[in-house]
Amino acid sequence: MSEDWGFARAADMARTVDERFELAWIATIEAAWQAADLDNGAFGFVLAMADGRRVYWLYTSDDAEAGRPEDFDSIELAVGETPSAPDGARWYDPERLNARLAVMRRFA
Numbered sequence: 001m002s003e004d005w006g007f008a009r010a011a012d013m014a015r016t017v018d019e020r021f022e023l024a025w026i027a028t029i030e031a032a033w034q035a036a037d038l039d040n041g042a043f044g045f046v047l048a049m050a051d052g053r054r055v056y057w058l059y060t061s062d063d064a065e066a067g068r069p070e071d072f073d074s075i076e077l078a079v080g081e082t083p084s085a086p087d088g089a090r091w092y093d094p095e096r097l098n099a100r101l102a103v104m105r106r107f108a
Contacts, residue, residue, distance in 0.1 A: 003034050003092065004100050006043030010059035011104070013072035023108045025050055029098050031082065035089035044085055045094075046077065056083050 007029075014021045031046040045057040054077040061070045077083070085091060 003032060003043065003097055006034060006036070006041055006059055006061075007032070007045060007097055007100070008104070009061065009070065010043060010045060010057045010072060013059060013070065014057065014074060016072065017074050023101065023105045026101060029094040029101060030054070031091065032094045032097060033085040033089040033091045035086055042086060042089065044083065044089070046082060053077075054079070054081070058083075 011021075011023060027048045027050045029045055030048050033044045035042045040060075040062050042060045043058070045059075047055045047057060049055055056075045056077050058073045058075070059070070060072075075083070
């Protein structure tokens with residue numbers, strides 16, 4: 001599972017928390033982590049929102065393509081707060097993901 005796929009699914013699931021959600025609400029992705037294998041994935045995204053808030057998205061999937069459970073949580077963060085990632089997760093530079101976000105906004 002790629003981080004692109006994890007972010008796209010998290011963005012889809014964000015609408016379950018707030019059906020008015022739009023990708024334009026995200027100013028930038030500040031940080032991201034991934035822990036995934038062939039069947040399961042866990043993804044975390046620290047988002048700077050256009051309204052000044054910081055939000056942490058946590059998306060997990062137990063092979064969603066096979067119809068298994070997915071879960072999503074959106075947590076508001078305090079200034080300077082960074083959530084911890086689970087053991088085995090890999091933090092990565094979200095630059096490429098921010099470029100993908102710009103493309104996704106054009107089609108939203």
